[in-house]
Amino acid sequence: MTQTIIWTVAILTVLGLLLALILFWVARRFRVEEDPRIDEVEKAMPGANCGGCGFAGCRAFADAAVKAPNLDNQYCPVGGDEVMQKVASILGLTVEKKAPQVAVVRCNGSCTARPRTNEYDGVRSCRVKAALYSGDTACSYGCVGCGDCVEACRFGALSMDPETGLPVVDEAKCTACGACAKACPKHIIELRNKGPRGMREFVSCVNRDKGPVARKACANACIGCGLCARTCQHGAITVTDNVSYIDFTKCKLCRECEAVCPSGAIHGVNFPKELDKEAVKKRIADRKAKAAAEAKKEVPNG
Amino acid sequence: MGKLTFSMGGIHPHDSKFARERAIEQLPLPPVVYVSMAQHLGAPAKPVVAVGDRVKVGQVIAEPGGFISAFIHSPASGTVKSVAPRKDLAGNPVVHVEIAVEGDEWEPSIDRSKQLVTAIPDDKAAILDRIKACGIVGLGGATFPTHVKLSPPPGKVAECLIINGSECEPYLTSDYRIMLESPKEIVVGAAIMQKVLGGCRCVIGIEENKPEAIRSMRAAVAELGYPGIAVQTLKKRYPQGGEKQLIDAVMRRQVGSGGLPIDVGAVVQNVGTALAVYDAVQKNMPLITNVLTVTGDRIPGNLQHNYRFRIGVPLSFVVEQAGGIPDTAAKIVSGGPMMGKAVSNLDATTVKGTSAVLYLSEAATRRRPETACIRCGHCADSCPMGLEPFLLNRLYKAADLEALEKHAAQDCIECGCCLYSCPAGVPLLDNIRQAKGQVMGVIRARAAAAKAAAEAAKK
Known part of the structure; x- marks a missing residue:
């Protein structure tokens, strides 16, 4: 009886040691060399695995970031600049600041x-x-x-x-x-730039039908009249295929387009004050009158 | 030979051919016609008329926009009012030519007499040119340009021309009526196509629920005496009119995944197409009219019609002429109840492939609430392509494109048998159609990449 126990313990001990040795050897022999920075970068990531960056997940992003010569083609929209700065400092690279963006429903x-x-x-x-x-x-x-x-x-x-x-x-x-x-x-x-303190101006419509057709289908549709584009002083608005579009990189948030839009398709959000349409319209009219007067003055001289 | 049918799946919903006794009437011309530029499979046609142009009936108003495309002719005489996007049946914008109808002045080259012309021209190339110039497309539903189908690629030989007179969808009777009213013209049309294809045999397949059509076609074949044309009775089974199913039924050959009928030596054309080919080749008549059925379930007999209509007549005009929309109608469908499209916009116009205006009652059209799949396998039993719809549905939900391709989601012919037979009301076809689209996208992208790689290697 005692002998059986001793034998069992001995065999199991020897077997255990032998297997440990094999495992030790395999671990040494087939070790996967991985850049330790991948782990570091992954830790800095938000860990949402959303795929918003275009990679399969945060680890895939980290892997690509470590291998890439620069970070020009990579951006984590979830973590934003903060995370990208961290990633850049881990990898000893620099990254340009990007304006934070937000999803905007254009209907x-x-x-x-x-x-x-x-x-x-x-x-x-x-x-x-x-x-x-x-x-x-x-x-x-x-x-x-x-x-x-x-x-x-x-x-x-x-x-x-x-x-x-x-x-x-x-x-x-x-x-x-x-x-x-x-x-x-x-x-x-x-995806549009969030804008200062979240303030932004956008055309909330993508209807490419001609004005009357669009209007018949929806009271709030952009009818492509182009009033906003003619009013805009910053060249931020273009009308293509009967629908207006505001370039958020050029928009100065003056809200003049929103005031003149006849169908209410242009929306401004997060502004501290409600838009006084009449006041803005008056401002535009005054400016136009002034410009017209100046043009008149110039004509006899020229 | 007895009655034939395809070997796998299929269903038979019901006949409901209520309008079968209604002779074809001529639909009058409306004040304005709208001719769509996307009436065929392939690239949209390019308009060649401008606003203000005067056009005659049968004049070319649009040219093919690509290899797979077709000419479009004016269905009416009058003045072009606009060439602009307009909403089609599904509400999507498509360029239409709007013609204000004035009188009914035809191109003088068109022979409008009823005289049957049986002598077939000898020059095959000339026949093909005529078919192309007359804008003939397949009228069985897919509207594939006929001249392309009748020109097999080099190395492929047509062994059998199958003329599809099965009309397997419930309610539809337009093909039935033309088989009764113009059987000889159809047989001459078939003989013309037979000649173009190099004198292969020709089988006209008609389902058993149309014995009068079978008799009428048999008589016409016997009387005209063209060699190698036979009428074959088919069992009634949907979707027998599907190209691959019809080839299986008539020739006992299966078209492989991604293959074309010509790969197994078959060319399939609808009876309507045969009639259009006859008109084009023998009468120089372009494809400007077609026959549609106005019918539905639980609607009075006086609202049921078969019309020969000018292509481009708005659906609202068809409905008005046919006696208005019945009170029981909950849904209007263009085409058959299985594969037709729901009409969300009655201002839409008729196109070359329009085969029916169908009024369906609430009871016939309302979907069952979806419950859990009970794995009964009805969908797999009914699938004529041998697919497993329940599995494809699950794979679509899991977005597993690789597995979807492996299980041949791309082979789905969208016949709707699975959806029809599912006792749990699972929207199988809706999801499989999405899956098919995604898989086709992957296959196309892969083919494009392979082509680009091959070209790069050449350089």
Whole structure:
């Protein structure tokens, strides 16, 4: 009996030592050399694994960052500048500052403004719906309202507003990873610069139909009249295919376009004061009158 | 030979061919027609008329926009009012030529007599040119340009021309009516295509639920006496009119994944196309009219019609002429109930491939609420392509493109048998259609990359 126990213990001990030796040898022989900086960079990352940077996850981003000669083509939209500075300091590289961005829904065709022309009875998926037809309103370009963007968001920053039927972005939660913009089959979600103190101006419509058609489909549609582009002093607004677009890198947030827009398609958000449309319109009129007077003065001389 | 059918899957919803006794009526001309530039598979046509131009019936108003594309002719005489985007059936903008109708003045080269011309021209190239110049496209649904289909690539030989008279979708009766009313023209059209393809045999396949059409076509074949044309009775089974299914039924050959009918020596053309080919080659008549059925479930007989319409007539005009929208209609479908498209915009216009305006009642069209898949396998049993819809649905949800390709999501013909047979109301087709699109995208990207790599290697 005692002997059996001794034998068992002895065999197991020898076996254990032998296997330990083999494992030790294998670990030494087949060790994967990995840059320790990858771990460091990964620790500095937000760890959301959202794919917003274009890589499969934070580790893939770190791996690519360590291998790349510079960080020009890489940016973590979730961590923003803070994280990128950390990554750069770990790798001994420099990185340019980028303005923080946010997802912007460029459709304001709410249920009241955009009457339903038919009833959709299919799968609640924007992609499926958009593949079948242009949607249950007369607007072929706007939000189809099944919430694919909400499902795509990993940060809980999007929700559907039951009153308007449109998605709403929670700016505090949005990391500008761009997953929603990719998920939207109508391409109405755009990543735009957040702007100083979150203030920004944008055209909340992508309808490329001609004015009357767009207006008939939706009371809030951009009709491509070009009033905003003619008013803008900073050359920030262009009208292509009957729809206006504000270049956020040029916009000076003067809100003149918003004041003159006849359909209310231009939205300004996070401004401290409400827009006094009449005052702004008067300002524009005064400026024009002054310019006209000056032009008149110049003509007889020239 | 007895009745034939395809070997895998399929369903038979019901016949419901309520408009079968209605002779084809001529639909009058509306004040304005809108001719779409995207009426065929392939690149949209390029308009060659400008605003203010006067056009005659049958005049070319648009040229092919690519190799796979087709000529488009004016369906009416009058003045071009605009060439601008307009919403199609699904509400998406497509360029249309708007023509204000004035009188009915035809191109003098078109023979409008009813005289049957049986002598077929000898020059094959001339026949093909005529078919192309007349803008003939497949009228079985896919609207694939006919001249392309009738020109097999080098090294491929057509062994059998199949004329598709199966009309397997419920409700539709337009093909049935033309087989009753113009059987000889169809047979001459088939003989023309047979000649172009080098004298292969020709089988006209008709489903058993249309015995009058079978008799009428048999009589026409016997009377005209062209060699190598036979009428074959098929069992009634949807989707028999699908190209691959019809080849399977008639020739007992299977077209492989990603293959074309010509790979197994088959060319399939619809009876409507055969009639259009006859009109084009023998009468110099371009494709400016087609036949559509106005019908539906639970609607009175006086609202059911078969119309020969000018292509470009707005659907709203068709509906108005046919007696208005019945009260029971909850949904209007353009085409058959299985593969047709719901009409969200009645201002949309008719196109070359329009085959029906269908009013479906709430009961016939409302979707069942979706419940969990019970793995009964009805979808796999009914799939005529031998796919496993339940599996594809799951793989789509998991976004596993590799597995989707392995399980041949790209082979789906979107017939809807799976969705029809699913007792749990799972939206199988909706999801598989998405999956198919994504897989096709991957396959195309891969082919493009391979091509680019091959070119780079050449350099």
